[in-house]
Amino acid sequence: MTREVVSHRDGHVYEFGPEMDPVYEAADGESLTIETVDSLNGEIREEGDLLDAIPEEVNAATGPIAVAGASPGDVLAVEIEDVRVAEDRGRVLTAPGFGLLQDDPDIDHPATRITEVEGGGADGSGGDAAGTIDFEGIDVPIEPVIGTIGVATDEETVSTLTPDDHGGNLDTTDVTGGTTVYFPVFQSGAMLAMGDAKAAMADGEMCGTGAEIATEIDVTLSVIEDPAVSPDRPLLDTGDAVKTLASAETMEEAVELANGDMLDLLTHHHGFSRTEAYLFSSLVGGLEISQVVDPQVTARNAVPSDHLSLPF
Template identity: 40%
Template sequence: MHIITRDRIVYSFSRDHRPVGEVDSGDKICFETYDARTGTILSETDLLNQPHPIGLNPATGPLFVRGAEPGDTLCVEIQDIRLASQGFIGIKAGTGNLGHLAENYVTKIIRIEGDTAHFDDRIRFPVRPMVGVIGTAPAEEAVPTLYPGPHGGNMDHQDATIGSRVYLPVFVEGALFGLGDVHAAMGDGEISMLGIEICAEVTVGVELIKGESIARPWIETADAWITTGDAPKLVDAITIACEEMASLLQRKLNVSFEEAYLLMSATGDVRIGQVCNPNNFPATIRVVLPKIDPTTPSTLS
């Protein structure tokens, strides 16, 4: 297994980054990841008003996948997420969906024990580990890891978790793949602008799908197909994710656009990744549809 240590990080997805290693299709890789603030928030006196000199949401990588060419698809299977013993969540005054009420900067350290997050001495809840940032290098200009896009990036979807397969478009030779911004838990919407930000070790397997071109990332779980969209306006992000699902269903099930449209309306759900920054920061949306087995008519998994 390849191990990529957390000192090998970038703050953008770019075709100009030198790869930190090379892997083959079928290889297994462990990415050691920093939290969204690169390990600088260690106590509740470390507040989010402290400027970060380098950037936010570092991604470990990028990795060069041998044989990957523009027009291919990279399938990344998330096999394991091992969390550090503590993470943090916080409020940055004036931001998030309740920014108009949030007057104070607050940091809360969250202790992790096994599968449990300890909010304080009284309140605890199960962890739900997920990968917030995952992507490949875009064809043209670099995109900061703070932002989502057709390359992936900061999508913040709960479904990017253990057992899921994330399908990413390849725009440049080698794909230049990286990931980071793990959350121990994050609700849909990421309401305060943060989940439980935490360092982690993420083990993945990569598979190169030659000659299969996709426009945007999509996710496959044991029982669902999930397409993604992002845009500054929520309704536009929903439209993009719906267009992607219509296209996916036409490919998977050999149905017409009209049939795909109807299936989406009958069985699909629109869910929010993050929509916590209204100031033209892209909202991320996913459409989740239970898998349909085309060999067994009228059967939803």
């Protein structure tokens, strides 16, 4: 079955807001291929290309894509089937005033390293395996991540550089092939957009970037009506674990939100009181850092699928 392709050339956004005009309307249950450009729109091609400041328009997110039937109060399920790199190089870099160690005098700001793709087909070899990227002669496995993915917001307009309850710049390594991401729907059609992908990225995204790269992403979009538990923020099902995602100004706030959201799921699944869910989360849950460099930080709380399934 041929998939419709939605490309960044068809349309992309630099903000998620309550009023968004779709570039495509998908049917409930439709499978698509989404083409994304790297977070810097191809401006960084060589190691001599430096980023003197974070651009006003960054992290172009392909879309928005309206999903027929999605209404406020529903949940949008985004099943990520595959993420493929679509160019022969990535780029990892620093910029002044950005990143975890932005004030370290021994680290160059700005700095750029081009990460050439080896194997995996994007370099023209025609291989099926994911391949590697080269960093200073070291092979790093390609494990693609979608950095920015989200839906129309409830009220505020939010830059694609910033994560929040609608998703956005979550920079979470689990947002990759094999994971289903669930978003609360705030506006009719949901208005999904995504981009800012990386060929490889560590939890934390310490320098402020992964290996930024263009990608092709296969997804299936489904609307869940009348969910038994209505999420306030994105949720992940990796197949091995259920994970709550939360973004806030501080890591303490983010992990409190992520843990609180997990308690909602545990009380529903097990019939626990909230106290029992809190105690149980401290036995089987695991707090994880997604990123520490964006205008808000993002954390997740993971519970193995043996102990929890999502109520939709």
